[in-house]
Amino acid sequence: MISKLKEHPYILRFYFVMMLIGGLCLIGRHYEVRFFKNISKSSPHKLFLGCKTCAIERDMYAIVLPESRLVKQYLGEVPIIKRILGMPGDQIQIHERKIFLNNEYVGEVEPSRIKDIQLSAIKEKTIPESSYFLVSDNTIDGFDSRYEEFGLIKQEQIKYRVWPIF
Numbered sequence: 001m002i003s004k005l006k007e008h009p010y011i012l013r014f015y016f017v018m019m020l021i022g023g024l025c026l027i028g029r030h031y032e033v034r035f036f037k038n039i040s041k042s043s044p045h046k047l048f049l050g051c052k053t054c055a056i057e058r059d060m061y062a063i064v065l066p067e068s069r070l071v072k073q074y075l076g077e078v079p080i081i082k083r084i085l086g087m088p089g090d091q092i093q094i095h096e097r098k099i100f101l102n103n104e105y106v107g108e109v110e111p112s113r114i115k116d117i118q119l120s121a122i123k124e125k126t127i128p129e130s131s132y133f134l135v136s137d138n139t140i141d142g143f144d145s146r147y148e149e150f151g152l153i154k155q156e157q158i159k160y161r162v163w164p165i166f
Contacts, residue, residue: 036063036162038081043137043164048081050160060084062134062153063160070149074114079159082144086133086152092125099146107135109146119147130155 032052043061050063063079066072071080086092086101093100097108099121109121122145127133131152136142144150 034160035165036081036160040080041138041141043081043083047165048162049165050162052160054161056084056087056132056155056158056161058084058087061162061164062132062158063162064134064153064157065159066150066153067157068150070114070117071143074143081162082134082136082153084132085135086127086145088127088129088131090127090133092122092127092133094121094124097121101133106133107146110140114143114149117149119143119149122146122148122151127152132158 034050036048036050038046038048048061048063056062061081061083063081065077065079066075085106090101091103093103094109097110099106099109109119112119122133131154133145134153135144135146145152
């Protein structure tokens, strides 16, 4: 049996994932843990593990319900998955079309339109308490906090904190 596992490491990974899923199912009710499938092109990841009560951290992904009127018109009332890059107290700076958080480059604002509305860059500011700056992994076509029309996301709009599985 051990030699077969060495020859086929994917079997070992499969058993590990199944044990992880089983363990999460046991504790899932208490921590509100569940799986999410991503169907959009804005992230290369297709399956996420989510937790409703876990702490929010930089570089983690989140399932959010944006309040922006344009987001609702463009995407509907569906939850979306974005990566959290900016935390409360971070500085948003803009140099030409380039966006920086605390002097670190995070992406560019592409000249684009949604439903005949020209998108504009988010304004320079300090991210307020309980607000977050979210980005798409696909920053060329992504619609996220780089644009004023999407804006910052409030903590109560974050429904789950999620981690990519694959």
